Amino acid sequence: MDINILLVDDEADFVETMTKRFRIRKLPVTSAGSGAEALKLLDQQDFDVVILDVRMPGMDGLEVLRQIRAKRPLTEVIMLTGHASLDAGMQGMNLGAYDYVLKPADFDELLDKVRRAAERKALNVSAQSRG
Amino acid sequence: MSAPNPGDSRPGGARELLSRATGARVWREHRLVLWLHFLVPPVLAILVEAATLASPGHATLLAVAVFLLAACSARGLMTSLSAAEEARNALNAQLIQSQKLAAVGELSAGIAHEINNPIAIIAQETEWATHLLTEAEKATGGDFSEVRDSLREIRSQVDRCKNITHKLLDFARKREPVLQDVDVTRLVDDMARLVDKEASYKDVTLSRSLPEDLPKLRTDAPLLRQVVLNLMTNALHAVGKGGMISVTAQADEEFMEIRVTDNGHGIPPENLDKIFNPFFTTKPPGQGTGLGLSLCHNLVQGMGGNILVESQVGRGTTFTVRLPRRLSQPA
Numbered sequence A: 001m002d003i004n005i006l007l008v009d010d011e012a013d014f015v016e017t018m019t020k021r022f023r024i025r026k027l028p029v030t031s032a033g034s035g036a037e038a039l040k041l042l043d044q045q046d047f048d049v050v051i052l053d054v055r056m057p058g059m060d061g062l063e064v065l066r067q068i069r070a071k072r073p074l075t076e077v078i079m080l081t082g083h084a085s086l087d088a089g090m091q092g093m094n095l096g097a098y099d100y101v102l103k104p105a106d107f108d109e110l111l112d113k114v115r116r117a118a119e120r121k122a123l124n125v126s127a128q129s130r131g
Numbered sequence B: 001m002s003a004p005n006p007g008d009s010r011p012g013g014a015r016e017l018l019s020r021a022t023g024a025r026v027w028r029e030h031r032l033v034l035w036l037h038f039l040v041p042p043v044l045a046i047l048v049e050a051a052t053l054a055s056p057g058h059a060t061l062l063a064v065a066v067f068l069l070a071a072c073s074a075r076g077l078m079t080s081l082s083a084a085e086e087a088r089n090a091l092n093a094q095l096i097q098s099q100k101l102a103a104v105g106e107l108s109a110g111i112a113h114e115i116n117n118p119i120a121i122i123a124q125e126t127e128w129a130t131h132l133l134t135e136a137e138k139a140t141g142g143d144f145s146e147v148r149d150s151l152r153e154i155r156s157q158v159d160r161c162k163n164i165t166h167k168l169l170d171f172a173r174k175r176e177p178v179l180q181d182v183d184v185t186r187l188v189d190d191m192a193r194l195v196d197k198e199a200s201y202k203d204v205t206l207s208r209s210l211p212e213d214l215p216k217l218r219t220d221a222p223l224l225r226q227v228v229l230n231l232m233t234n235a236l237h238a239v240g241k242g243g244m245i246s247v248t249a250q251a252d253e254e255f256m257e258i259r260v261t262d263n264g265h266g267i268p269p270e271n272l273d274k275i276f277n278p279f280f281t282t283k284p285p286g287q288g289t290g291l292g293l294s295l296c297h298n299l300v301q302g303m304g305g306n307i308l309v310e311s312q313v314g315r316g317t318t319f320t321v322r323l324p325r326r327l328s329q330p331a
Helices: A012-024 A035-044 A061-071 A086-094 A107-129 B014-021 B023-029 B031-054 B056-140 B145-172 B184-201 B221-238 B292-302
Strands: A005-008 A029-032 A049-053 A076-081 A099-102 B180-182 B205-209 B217-219 B244-251 B255-262 B306-312 B316-324
Touching: A005 A012, A005 A035, A012 A029, A012 A107, A029 A035, A035 A049, A035 A061, A049 A061, A049 A107, A061 A076, A061 A086, A076 A086, A076 A107, A086 A099, A086 B184, A086 B221, A099 A107, A099 B184, A099 B221, A107 B180, A107 B221, B031 B056, B056 B145, B056 B292, B145 B292, B180 B221, B184 B205, B184 B221, B184 B244, B184 B255, B217 B221, B221 B244, B221 B255, B221 B292, B221 B316, B292 B306, B292 B316
Parallel strands: A005 A029, A005 A049, A049 A076, A076 A099, B205 B244
Antiparallel strands: B180 B217, B244 B255, B255 B316, B306 B316
């Protein structure tokens, strides 16, 4: 299954490693270094899954999440949080994030969650096309 | 027959449970016993009659036996009928409660929607006034810092209103569940990890003991995550230092139940029917919108299940989320 992934994180090293690891699995990853950049990319193209860092300078990850949900309601979002923050987790889940992954992210766990999120998006799309 | 409300006709929905608990169900499931109740007395009466003709001694014994038998079976029938009646009443109350919540939800979404626009205008005008103020400061060199503070306060209160209206709109949003196979053990564990740190600050033990052979549940994963996380957070708020929270789950053929139990202050009986109402909160103003549990109630209903609460003041509270294992796909 082809999954279109958008990775949003301000840590360049992390983005680079993750992009490589996804590429090895033949999953194309687009990356954005900030929330604003991510939203601009989402205007231009449709992504299946957005992996979104909650803590970024500039626009806060939760605000980005809110705007993604408004802009592309079918796109699923997986939050990345540096520490298990209950408040951010609660807000994120209540804003409609699919799931979250703790940093440092275990790649297999992240991959599994990305697959499930993409499956949900596909189910949602086919439900919509049925009417 | 008119078409039933689709929201209530799901397996496990209140309406279906209601129909299962009524007399029709008693008749269907206990048909044989009921027929015996009707047939046994005349048959025995004939026997007694026959025995009287044969020997009066036997007749007395037989009559006593018949009397005892009839008394026992009548008692059994009464018990099962009154149990059915009780279940019916409980479900009726549940149905009324969920209809009431749906109505309140719709109403508050309507209000939130109407209020959103004026709030947006207030926010814009405040920004504009702040801008004008900066210009005026530059032009006159005067000190308008108190006006600026006041504008900032307006802005922050407007944000607070916006937060509430967004929550309300979200609360009333209709979600069509998207069904996936969900590993509930892992889901609970994932959400618990978010609560763990806060729990350890408060010296609260959060234990999860889910059976290893718990089957996968076909349900909506992110909705269930929200419900589990909200219930665990509530429990955390309900317990004091050194409190205990435990999460358990069990499944039978038809349902899976997830339980969140705390040993906190409990909920007084007079509040028990109100806790799922939107805006009902016992927290001080500004510290909770009172939408958490009503959101949970909505989400669980959307997943075709129901949520139950048991509580004893001073002892603690248990929330049980009961979800159907075979949810019919929405047409």
